[in-house]
Amino acid sequence: MFRTAAHALPPWLGHALNAQRGPVPWNAVVRGALAGGPLLSAALVAGRASLGVVAAIAAMLAGINDRPGSRRTSVRRIGVPALAGALGLLVGTYAGRHLGAVALTLVLTGLGLVAGCVSAVGPVASGAGTQLLVTAAVGAGMPLPDPGWRSVLAFLAGAGWLLLLRLVLPTPTSVTGDLRLDFRFDGERAAVADVYEAVAALLDAVGTEHAVARRAALTAALDHAQDALAGPRLRRRAATAAERRLHAQYAAALPLGEAATALAWAERAVPPRAGEGPRRLAAAVRGNTHAGPLPAPSRTEPALRALDDALLHAAQAFDRGRGPDLHVRRRSPRSVAQAVLGPGGREYGLRAGLCFGAGAAVAQALHHGHWYGSHQHWYWLPATAVFLVKPDLGPLVSRVLCRAAGTVLGALLFAGFAAVLPRPEGLVVLVAVCGALVPVAARHFAAQTTVVTVLVLALVMVGGEPQASAGRIGETLLACAIVLVAGHLPMPGQRGAGIRAGVDAADAAAHAYLTHVLSESDDRAARWTLRREAYRTLAEARAAIARAAAELPALARHSEGTDEVAAVLERLVDTTTACAVHLDDTGRLTPRHTERLAALRDELAERRGRVGGHRTLA
Known part of the structure; x- marks a missing residue:
């Protein structure tokens, strides 16, 4: 109430x-x-x-x-x-x-x-x-x-x-839980496990009205895990086995999140067992155990094949305990x-x-x-x-x-x-x-x-x-x-400049990600890094926009229109992810992909023009 x-x-x-x-x-x-x-x-x-x-x-x-x-x-x-x-x-x-x-x-x-x-x-x-x-x-x-x-x-x-x-x-959970777990890394384990849980929740919501919110929750979980793994550490060659294992598990979650996002974009229901694999992986992260057997795959379309391949890759990474080091957010x-x-x-x-x-x-x-x-x-x-x-x-x-x-x-x-x-x-x-x-x-x-x-x-x-x-x-x-x-009080420059700077950063990150995908580069690590930056800057911009929208009307009006721009950017990044998954599987885009990209680019230009006009008037 x-x-x-x-x-x-x-x-x-x-x-x-x-x-x-x-x-x-x-x-x-x-x-x-x-x-x-x-x-x-x-x-x-x-x-x-x-x-x-x-x-x-x-x-x-x-x-x-x-x-x-x-x-x-x-x-x-x-x-x-x-x-x-x-x-x-x-x-x-x-x-x-x-x-x-x-x-x-x-x-x-x-x-x-x-x-x-x-x-x-x-x-x-x-x-x-x-x-x-x-x-x-x-x-x-x-x-x-x-x-x-x-x-x-x-x-x-x-x-x-x-x-x-x-x-x-x-932590209390470390004391009362499995004493074999190294409590020094319980924060990292919880953060990485939450990513796999968020992937499973998104797969469960594919084709429903909750898919958008679950995709945003996946972005938040990835942001948190990225931060948790980015603290001071030894040089990679001298890192402990627990550290290497956690970084490999985080890296293995990125293609899973990519495939789940592509399935949500397609708006087609997936088999009920699709979320079971990520949940088993989440339990393996929390318990610091091997992945064990995963559900039988369903390979009827590109995004499902990508999901199956990502699960297989994750299982191998869990067993080997090593993988690419993709946790750092590189800011120049x-x-x-x-x-x-x-x-x-x-x-x-x-x-x-x-x-x-x-x-x-x-x-x-x-x-x-x-x-x-x-x-x-x-x-x-x-x-x-x-x-x-x-x-x-x-x-x-x-x-x-x-x-x-x-x-x-x-x-x-x-x-x-x-x-x-x-x-x-x-x-x-x-x-x-x-x-x-x-x-x-x-x-x-x-x-x-x-x-x-x-x-x-x-x-x-x-x-x-x-x-x-x-x-x-x-x-x-x-x-x-x-x-x-x-x-x-009025200040020199444009009011709401911080909000627009955040939207501009999200725009630049989204287009850098799109350019890389359309170039059909084989550098998956670079693609996942660009994808993370695109979603992360977008989440930061939307959080700032939400705070500005709750200001008094005299202040809130200076950020009008930015929420619509961010929404279009979000759909553009989702579509780019779907394109990346489809290109990996078939090597070409369908008319649905190209038409959606063109429509989103046009809509983005129109809405950016409106916000720019509002900025000039302000």
């Missing part, structure tokens, strides 16, 4: 009520409980409360980035933002101690501009940009008695402690530079710099004017603006509503806890409990804000400062107002 009511509301309001679903990440809960609380306790015993607060802040930020996936992927997902956070803390600390208010505001504005541009590269870069700005504000405004270098070391220790827990602690320095310096990066950077700088200026003005009373935490305002200005966290109004509601609730909860808990022991326990709740609360921005607000207020009080719930609420609401105003 709750979700139905959310769908009945305007998109900008309904988005704020939607929450992610899924099982409780108990392993992340355990890590969260063992991170900030124990660090703070050790620091209090050593008489270094301020360093313990810094380490706990680092553990909290690392916990926010502690997402499901493989252990080795977490090195980059947690480690890179932590290094950026240490740099921000160092810059902010020394700038805050040696610069005046005006110069400090200019420095923070410049950091916001750079961090915003870099955040357009991807999720890890976005996390790094966020931590850089948050810690710069903390370093500039938080009254830390220790030298800057010592605070930086404490920050790195806090983030490093959570990363160490992520790498060495086995030029593409990264285009993301940073392109229209999307510039738009993101300008808004981040404006919001961060404006937040710092207003906060310092209020602080020096003694508007804050005894709660002189001016750094809260720009730090809050950083989270609010991030478009990858959801639509602007949804972020503001969730942040405001979560902060108010969290501040009220902490006021109640502070009145009854002993100090500092009770507050340390509260920090540990909140650290455990962060992974669960990450399903909804308001819930996450509530937990983080309680945690931060507890850390402030442990550091020796008075209860600051009222100040936290006031500064958050002020940050919400600043970001709402800045988010609607």
